[in-house]
Amino acid sequence: MKVKRWSALGVRISELARQAGTTPRALRYYEEQGLLRPARLASGYRHYEPQAVGTVRHIQLLLSAGLNTTAIAEILPCIPDDVTVLAPTCPELLDALAVERNRITTSIDRLAAARAVLDRLIQAGSGARDQP
DNA sequence: CTTCTGACA
């Protein structure tokens, strides 16, 4: 069996990006934000462990949930490397998540208010459109 | 050829 025994436990940035469905640019950004801490090869290239794929997916999920990188940096360490589905590990995590939930609720309220303004504008102008 | 850092839009 001719396996690539030298990198059997890790991949370089392009590979991880491919496996996680993202770009090398994003992975470097995550690291800059303290979300990833890849090892470095003698060449200076970043070296990611196999479980990094899961970590990146967690990051993307949290990002899509509206959390900023700072919040994710605090939450990530509460998630086991091998976990498949996101599940609370630390009790403090629940409080942090509640804070984020409130942040999202506030955003929704602001957007709803903005939509209400547009609704009024649209209704006020609907008559002028028929008889220009 | 791939990646790295820094930088610009």
Place this chain on the structure above:
DNA sequence: TGTCAGTA
């Protein structure tokens, strides 16, 4: 986030 430059 994409992309370019100049390297290693």
